[in-house]
Amino acid sequence: xNIIVCIKQVPDTTEVAIDPETGTLIREGVPSIINPFDENAxxxxxRLVEKDGGKVTVLTMGPPQAExxxxxxxxxxxxxxxxxxxxxxxxxxxxATSYALSRAIRKIxxxxxIICGKQAFDGDTAQVGPGLAEQLGxxxxxxAIEVAVERKKLRVRRLLEDRFEITETRLPALIxxxxxxxxxxHAGLRGVMKARKADIPTWTxxxxxxxxxxxxxxxxxxxxxxxxxxxxxxxxxxLEGDTEEVALALVERLREAKVL
Amino acid sequence: MGIYIETDxxxxxxxxxxxxxxxxxxxxxxxxxxxEDCTSCGACVSACPVGAIVMEVxxxxxxxxxxxxxxxxxxxxxxxxxxxxxxxxxGKARELAEALQVPVSLVLPGDEVSGLxxxxxxxxxxxxxxxxxxNLAQYRTGPYTNVICGLINKHKPEIVLIGATLQGRDLASRxxxxxxxxxxxxxxxxxxxxxxxxxxxxxxxxGGNIMATILCQQARPQMATVRPRVMKKLEPQDGQEPQIxxxxxxxDAKSIATKIVExxxxxxxxxxxxxxxxxxxxxxRGLKAPENFSVIRELAEAxxxxxxxxxxxxDAGWIPAYHQVGQTGKTVHPKLYIACGISGAVQHLAGMxxxxxxxxxxxxxxxxxxxxxxxxxxxxxxxVVPALxxxxxxxxxxx
Numbered sequence: 035x036n037i038i039v040c041i042k043q044v045p046d047t048t049e050v051a052i053d054p055e056t057g058t059l060i061r062e063g064v065p066s067i068i069n070p071f072d073e074n075a076x077x078x079x080x081r082l083v084e085k086d087g088g089k090v091t092v093l094t095m096g097p098p099q100a101e102x103x104x105x106x107x108x109x110x111x112x113x114x115x116x117x118x119x120x121x122x123x124x125x126x127x128x129x130a131t132s133y134a135l136s137r138a139i140r141k142i143x144x145x146x147x148i149i150c151g152k153q154a155f156d157g158d159t160a161q162v163g164p165g166l167a168e169q170l171g172x173x174x175x176x177x178a179i180e181v182a183v184e185r186k187k188l189r190v191r192r193l194l195e196d197r198f199e200i201t202e203t204r205l206p207a208l209i210x211x212x213x214x215x216x217x218x219x220h221a222g223l224r225g226v227m228k229a230r231k232a233d234i235p236t237w238t239x240x241x242x243x244x245x246x247x248x249x250x251x252x253x254x255x256x257x258x259x260x261x262x263x264x265x266x267x268x269x270x271x272x273l274e275g276d277t278e279e280v281a282l283a284l285v286e287r288l289r290e291a292k293v294l
Numbered sequence: 295m296g297i298y299i300e301t302d303x304x305x306x307x308x309x310x311x312x313x314x315x316x317x318x319x320x321x322x323x324x325x326x327x328x329x330e331d332c333t334s335c336g337a338c339v340s341a342c343p344v345g346a347i348v349m350e351v352x353x354x355x356x357x358x359x360x361x362x363x364x365x366x367x368x369x370x371x372x373x374x375x376x377x378x379x380x381x382x383x384x385g386k387a388r389e390l391a392e393a394l395q396v397p398v399s400l401v402l403p404g405d406e407v408s409g410l411x412x413x414x415x416x417x418x419x420x421x422x423x424x425x426x427x428x429n430l431a432q433y434r435t436g437p438y439t440n441v442i443c444g445l446i447n448k449h450k451p452e453i454v455l456i457g458a459t460l461q462g463r464d465l466a467s468r469x470x471x472x473x474x475x476x477x478x479x480x481x482x483x484x485x486x487x488x489x490x491x492x493x494x495x496x497x498x499x500x501g502g503n504i505m506a507t508i509l510c511q512q513a514r515p516q517m518a519t520v521r522p523r524v525m526k527k528l529e530p531q532d533g534q535e536p537q538i539x540x541x542x543x544x545x546d547a548k549s550i551a552t553k554i555v556e557x558x559x560x561x562x563x564x565x566x567x568x569x570x571x572x573x574x575x576x577x578x579r580g581l582k583a584p585e586n587f588s589v590i591r592e593l594a595e596a597x598x599x600x601x602x603x604x605x606x607x608x609d610a611g612w613i614p615a616y617h618q619v620g621q622t623g624k625t626v627h628p629k630l631y632i633a634c635g636i637s638g639a640v641q642h643l644a645g646m647x648x649x650x651x652x653x654x655x656x657x658x659x660x661x662x663x664x665x666x667x668x669x670x671x672x673x674x675x676x677x678v679v680p681a682l683x684x685x686x687x688x689x690x691x692x693x
Binding site: 198207282 | 339340351353354435436439459460461463464466467468470471472474475476477478479480498499500502503504505506507508509510511512513551552553554555556557558559567569570615616621622629630640641644647650651653654659664665666667668669670671672673677678681682684685686689
């Protein structure tokens with residue numbers, strides 16, 4: 035089975051600090067990581083291939099340093115990695131991103147399954163996976179917590195707000211995975227060594243025959259026009275004193291504020 | 295936007311006929327062609343085994359925005375009722391519609407859902423596109439996308455709002471990619487720029503540390519998924535009968551790629567829908583041991599709330615993952631959020647900082663959770679939480 039895993043390099047938000055003066059993110063010196071849900075996607079790809087054979091190709095679109103994320107995926111055990119990198123892709127929104135990825139996947143050619151994380155940590159949109167499935171004209175199953183492949187049939191257990199749903203579809207298809215699907219492995223020393231030497235091809239917009247009018251800012255219908263830090267609408271009140279009095283005071287405050 | 299058939303490639307196999315929801319393809323002399331009922335919904339494109347059907351790419355710059363008028367809400371039906379978020383969106387759509395002087399329409403796909411149309415009217419819909427079919431009984435990406443894209447292409451709304459539920463995000467992304475629309479995820483603020491006639495969409499990014507305002511100047515419709523529990527639904531108005539537009543569709547089960555085999559709802563009350571809870575009591579690492587979640591549960595019970603948890607406690611295996619609030623867990627917006635022994639890592643705050651009222655209980659006065667809390671108690675949760683449980687029990691008249 036040929037599996038393509040799409041990943042994104044994101045800033046490590048657990049390391050992100052907030053500037054107390056401006057209330058904005060301090061991004062300098064913040065390490066980059068593979069989007070955590072994408073690590074689950076890689077792990078699931080590796081497990082499926084270990085079980086049924088085939089190979090895992092990891093694909094990312096990003097700046098040159100995104101190659102680091104690909105090496106990490108190779109160290110985990112992925113067979114091949116491709117970096118989609120071109121100034122023409124800069125400023126892509128989710129539509130332009132899914133278009134660019136779809137072009138790269140058409141160039142890769144044969145595939146049975148595409149796996150994405152459910153969403154990225156920085157943008158939180160959850161739009162690229164389904165957008166990509168649409169661009170490729172294949173079915174999508176989002177929020178997978180369990181995946182089984184039998185012949186050309188895919189059976190997925192989905193984790194929804196208040197229920198599980200078991201859905202089947204035919205291959206090729208695209209799934210997005212939730213964190214609970216597996217525990218991503220750590221790269222071993224041998225993997226790290228192999229990844230360090232691996233050849234990672236870089237594909238440009240031209241290499242994947244992408245229409246320049248559908249890439250980057252040109253191909254992005256949405257535009258961010260303003261970025262600001264969220265207003266704190268209140269000053270918190272710290273309640274002090276005897277525990278029981280504090281508890282009663284809290285209930286009183288909630289009643290006054292009509293929360294109860 | 296257009297769609298066409300490359301006649302020399304067409305083999306006349308008729309698979310596209312089965313895929314077309316609007317009965318708008320005819321095959322004559324072994325060649326398929328579209329009839330005037332075609333909505334350019336695109337359902338036939340992936341059904342064609344020889345790639346003879348081509349959807350023209352929409353270029354935003356070529357869109358005549360003046361052709362697009364009206365505000366649409368796409369309904370989500372849960373257990374036979376309109377989802378709360380659908381009612382909230384109708385309320386918001388009403389407000390936006392006043393600014394634009396256009397009607398509000400609800401698109402209501404499902405099976406035997408006509409009874410819900412009247413309720414949509416009470417909450418602000420002027421008209422309802424009623425799309426009933428047995429193969430729409432359960433949400434599935436494919437048929438819902440096909441049907442709705444057809445309606446959008448035919449009637450050209452300027453704004454389409456969808457709840458940012460898991461279903462809504464699955465659907466909205468697919469629709470936007472097909473029709474080349476701009477889509478903003480998980481909005482918490484929507485307003486009209488009346489001068490430019492544009493929808494200003496505001497959403498949190500970087501786990502809520504930054505807010506971004508997004509415009510979609512050229513492409514139409516302007517699409518947004520909207521976070522549940524943020525917009526306010528209207529007081530229901532009796533006697534507001536919406537105009538109902540029946541949309542006949544044909545959906546052949548064989549042309550639908552996915553099949554729902556089973557739906558499993560766990561019986562234990564443990565599986566709570568955190569997103570729908572009015573009150574959430576959450577525990578963090580300060581609980582020290584898994585069995586101490588009992589303190590949280592008792593408070594939750596006293597106040598009629600659901601139990602939430604920080605990532606640290608879930609990762610440690612103290613409590614199942616569906617309780618997790620935060621960036622890798624659930625984003626919640628309850629009326630009251632009580633954080634007990636939670637320090638307030640960025641990724642946790644991202645999931646709960648928009649709650650109406652936040653109470654934080656923590657031993658560390660410098661914990662970041664106090665920055666978002668409306669009321670804070672610096673103290674030992676094992677003393678404060680039980681005291682609070684007692685106080686609530688007294689408040690609600692229980693011994």
